[in-house]
Amino acid sequence: MPELPEVETTCRGIRPHVENKSIREVIVRQPQLRWPISAEISRLLPGQRIKKVSRRGKYLLLNLAAGCVLIHLGMSGSLRIAKKSEEIKKHDHVDIILKNGDILRYHDPRRFGCMLWAGAQPLKHVLLEKLGPEPLSDDFNMNHLFTLSRKRSAAIKNFIMDSHIVVGVGNIYANEALFAAGIKPRRQAGKVSKASYIKLVASIKKILAEAIEQGGTTLRDFVGGDGKPGYFKQSLSVYGRGGENCLKCQTVLKEIRLGQRSTVYCPKCQS
DNA sequence: CGAGCAACCTGCATGC
DNA sequence: TGCATGCAGGTTGCTC
Numbered sequence: 001m002p003e004l005p006e007v008e009t010t011c012r013g014i015r016p017h018v019e020n021k022s023i024r025e026v027i028v029r030q031p032q033l034r035w036p037i038s039a040e041i042s043r044l045l046p047g048q049r050i051k052k053v054s055r056r057g058k059y060l061l062l063n064l065a066a067g068c069v070l071i072h073l074g075m076s077g078s079l080r081i082a083k084k085s086e087e088i089k090k091h092d093h094v095d096i097i098l099k100n101g102d103i104l105r106y107h108d109p110r111r112f113g114c115m116l117w118a119g120a121q122p123l124k125h126v127l128l129e130k131l132g133p134e135p136l137s138d139d140f141n142m143n144h145l146f147t148l149s150r151k152r153s154a155a156i157k158n159f160i161m162d163s164h165i166v167v168g169v170g171n172i173y174a175n176e177a178l179f180a181a182g183i184k185p186r187r188q189a190g191k192v193s194k195a196s197y198i199k200l201v202a203s204i205k206k207i208l209a210e211a212i213e214q215g216g217t218t219l220r221d222f223v224g225g226d227g228k229p230g231y232f233k234q235s236l237s238v239y240g241r242g243g244e245n246c247l248k249c250q251t252v253l254k255e256i257r258l259g260q261r262s263t264v265y266c267p268k269c270q271s
Numbered sequence: 272c273g274a275g276c277a278a279c280c281t282g283c284a285t286g287c
Numbered sequence: 288t289g290c291a292t293g294c295a296g297g298t299t300g301c302t303c
Contacts, residue, residue: 003296034279034298058297075296076281091281110280112297127298154274163298170296219296220283260276262294 002073004058004135004168005211006222006230010079011055013225014104017081018062022049022099030093033111034074037094040117041069045096057131057167061122062096068122074112080105080227109221132166135204140166142197149189149197158259159189160204169204171261172217175239177203184270185263186256210235238264 002010023045031037044066052063060079062069071079082095082105094106094115106115118125133139148165149156159165161174169177178185180203183196192200211217216230219240223229237247242255246266255264 006296032280072297074280074298077296108280109282110295110297112279152273158274161297172296217296222296259274261297 003170003173005208006216007055007058008212009216009224011053011060014081015053017102018050018104019053024099025097027095034114037115038117056128057163067120068118070116070118072113076110077108077113078223080223080225130164132164135166135168135208142201145197146194152189154189155186155258156183156189156192157185172239173207175264176207179238182270185258185265
């Protein structure tokens with residue numbers, strides 16, 4: 001799925017097409033996502049204007065006068081602008097049809113995503129209220145990670161992938177950021193020094209910002225709001241490169257499993 | 272409380 | 288060609 005850069009890319013891609021546009025109709029072909037799409041989505045949206053499109057962590061928010069639609073893309077979801085002449089493909093689960101005929105089309109083969117009606121206070125929704133800070137904000141800094149990590153025995157990689165600690169760092173960018181910061185993925189979070197957290201925070205911010213600039217990472221099927229893939233894949237140093245040589249020191253990169261996720265690191269550059 | 276992991280679902284690559 | 292297996296960008300919710 002989309003990690004934060006892919007969700008941000010989607011947000012920016014659809015924004016000019018949907019902000020200040022009114023909704024004509026909603027077609028739900030498959031309501032069974034991670035949680036069922038409630039009847040309110042089809043009932044309340046028609047006739048409303050989308051005031052703003054925003055993002056919180058990996059959630060996209062369509063802000064309407066009466067409330068907010070929360071959209072998560074799960075592992076395989078995408079949200080893009082389609083023209084009415086385009087044929088409907090397998091796994092095109094929802095169309096939000098605008099009055100000008102453009103379609104905001106939700107596609108998600110694995111259906112790990114969701115589309116929920118959140119009411120007028122979306123940030124107080126149970127799925128959003130306990131999220132950690134945005135990684136590109138000033139609230140995400142060394143002190144934040146250092147303080148929360150004391151007495152935590154979990155691996156540093158799992159720690160930074162926990163959305164209650166910081167949002168938006170998924171498996172690809174966790175691997176990349178730890179490589180850039182020179183930290184072994186299974187080091188205990190509580191044993192990482194302040195100096196290392198300074199490096200890690202800087203690496204996370206840099207990598208996410210660069211990935212956003214390049215339109216995200218497309219592994220298989222990710223497309224942004226304009227239907228185009230992202231180009232960050234060519235910048236990956238370790239993710240997907242287990243068994244290949246480290247780009248810095250030529251040592252063979254190690255691949256392990258951590259928290260059920262594939263984890264790649266350089267045994268020499270990371271400690 | 273924290274840590275670890277099963278589960279949700281489809282598609283695809285691999286191996287027999 | 289077919290079938291079984293394992294893996295994939297995420298996150299909740301369960302057990303211990």
